[in-house]
Amino acid sequence: MAMLELRELIVDIPGRTDGAPLSWSAAAGEVWGILGPNGVGKTSLLHTLAGLREPRRGEVRVGGTPLPQLSRRQLARRLGLVFQEPQDGFPATVLETALVGRHPWLAPWQMESAADLARAREALYRVDMAHLEQRLVTTLSGGERQRVRLATVLTQDPGVWLLDEPTNHLDLHHQVAVMKLIRALAGEGRTLVMSLHDLNLAARWCDRVLLLFPDGQACWGPVREMLVPAALENLYGQSLRATELDGHPVFVPG
Numbered sequence: 472m473a474m475l476e477l478r479e480l481i482v483d484i485p486g487r488t489d490g491a492p493l494s495w496s497a498a499a500g501e502v503w504g505i506l507g508p509n510g511v512g513k514t515s516l517l518h519t520l521a522g523l524r525e526p527r528r529g530e531v532r533v534g535g536t537p538l539p540q541l542s543r544r545q546l547a548r549r550l551g552l553v554f555q556e557p558q559d560g561f562p563a564t565v566l567e568t569a570l571v572g573r574h575p576w577l578a579p580w581q582m583e584s585a586a587d588l589a590r591a592r593e594a595l596y597r598v599d600m601a602h603l604e605q606r607l608v609t610t611l612s613g614g615e616r617q618r619v620r621l622a623t624v625l626t627q628d629p630g631v632w633l634l635d636e637p638t639n640h641l642d643l644h645h646q647v648a649v650m651k652l653i654r655a656l657a658g659e660g661r662t663l664v665m666s667l668h669d670l671n672l673a674a675r676w677c678d679r680v681l682l683l684f685p686d687g688q689a690c691w692g693p694v695r696e697m698l699v700p701a702a703l704e705n706l707y708g709q710s711l712r713a714t715e716l717d718g719h720p721v722f723v724p725g
């Protein structure tokens with residue numbers, strides 16, 4: 472079954488004419504990469520998928536239900552967001568921030584239980600942030616904040632994850648750790664859709680990619696078929712050289 476589905480969707484990008492309507496879906500267990508040049512609309516598409524911005528036309532369905540029919544709480548149980556946020560957040564600790572992920576599952580009057588706390592701690596451990604649980608988020612580095620965002624959604628435990636450049640700010644080791652985590656979540660049956668700029672991360676870790684072109688066209692399919700130099704040179708307006716390593720394509724600028 473499609474966990475996330477677009478029907479004839481046109482993303483509302485101010486001042487831009489309609490591109491081709493997008494009808495696309497992602498199933499349980501799939502990792503999708505959204506690729507395209509700066510300003511093409513990757514973040515706008517993710518925000519539309521998340522219900523944070525109205526589409527110009529068409530419909531988004533999560534777990535088969537159209538977005539407008541889901542309450543915020545129902546949506547938060549199904550959909551988790553790892554998006555870039557402004558720097559000056561709420562002055563909460565790392566652990567308190569991860570615990571926010573349990574809120575969609577608690578009644579308004581209900582305190583977090585020991586089980587909720589254990590979940591949040593487990594999530595922080597999975598992103599290598601357990602040692603900083605008492606630190607204020609406002610004091611963290613960019614990469615540490617990014618890992619706390621991931622931990623909060625791990626604590627939330629939705630079926631569908633939307634991630635905007637999840638490896639942003641992360642060093643090489645933590646980039647790989649996060650991609651492994653994403654693969655593990657897909658292995659447990661979740662659906663993960665992320666925007667990415669790094670072709671090699673997409674080639675190594677995604678099952679499928681959605682390519683967004685500046686002329687408003689889009690195409691999608693398995694990594695093997697889509698990530699070929701001719702398509703990517705056209706996408707980015709940049710010549711590329713490709714080779715293969717351990718069965719995965721690798722690209723360097725030509």
Ligand SMILES: Nc1ncnc2c1ncn2[C@@H]1O[C@H](COP(=O)(O)OP(=O)(O)OP(=O)(O)O)[C@@H](O)[C@H]1O
Binds near residue numbers: 508
């Ligand atoms: N609220 C807004 N008002 C006006 N223009 C906007 C608004 N939000 C986004 N845009 C424009 O819409 C276009 C798409 O932006 P978006 O952030 O979705 O692109 P992107 O593909 O994620 O880019 P990048 O790779 O640089 O992160 C850009 O030209 C951007 O300037």
